[in-house]
Amino acid sequence: MTDIDPESAETYVAENQPYERDTRYIESRITRDGADGYPIEPGRYRLVVSYACPWANRSIIVRRLLGLENVISMGVCGPTHDRRSWTFDLDPGGVDPVLGIPRLQDAYFKRVPGYEKGITVPAIVDVPTGAVVTNDFPQITIDFELEWTEFHRPGAPDLYPEALRAEIDEVNAVVYRDVNNGVYRCGFAGSQEAYDAAYDQLFARLDWLTERLRGRRYLVGDTITEADVRLFTTLARFDAVYHGHFKCNRQKLSEMPVLWAYARDLFQTPGFGDSTNFDHIKRHYYEVHRDLNPLGIVPKGPDLSNWAEPHGRESLGGKPFGDGTPPAPLG
Incomplete structure (x- = not known):
């Protein structure tokens, strides 16, 4: 069980309303020219994440694929948070060892006193x-890919190749609307009508992705790109959370053969x-979303060992890193 006080838990569902994500972000960018006042500078910035969050998980993956660990440090929040802030409860004393703060909101208040978003x-x-500096999650990974190239590891993949950017952007837009955010629109729907519409849109897009990936190994081109990273973090959570907790239950991912093999x-x-x-x-999902799961009970299943089973996708061609190399194993 968790130590979250149910009385302090955030409410995610608005009765009789469809779910609308707040996309008002701090949009400053870290760039070579430092146009926003934040130039590329190794060691200056700290990426704060939680492994629980799919949007943060993207940045963890991209940072590792590109080999930016030695130039952008990473602070990891625990899997749960209260109504207002993620916290550094995994660190000794509950304080981030670099930033010296117990709650991420402290860094937000440093930028915008009384920050209300x-x-x-x-x-x-x-x-x-x-x-x-920024919490604009879609731009963070793009800037890792385009602005920090001087510090990419040797053999790093090109996750946002110029020749494919228009197609990547097009795929990302519909995947975000219908899948990445679509699962939340199912789970946080405030009416039957809103849920039904989100559910139909989600599974129509998953069917579209099935057909797209039936004869090709990756979403765009023949190597992994930003598009694969963005879809993966939702698929990774599908059976463990979204199928039951968010009522995305037409099928489990493991019952959709093409997408299941692609995800593996x-x-x-x-x-x-x-x-x-x-x-x-x-x-995170089962303990934090108390309006969906009032007692915060975390289910024991499903058995996730099947993620290691052979996928057979090599026969479709393509190489994950193209002419590059994988990142070194974690120590």
């Missing part, structure tokens, strides 16, 4: 000032499975 992960913090292929690719923590994922 969501205290979200991922967030990049400027270590010298202790202030959040990525999971078994260095950088993906080793950046996935199913325990944190399950604890």
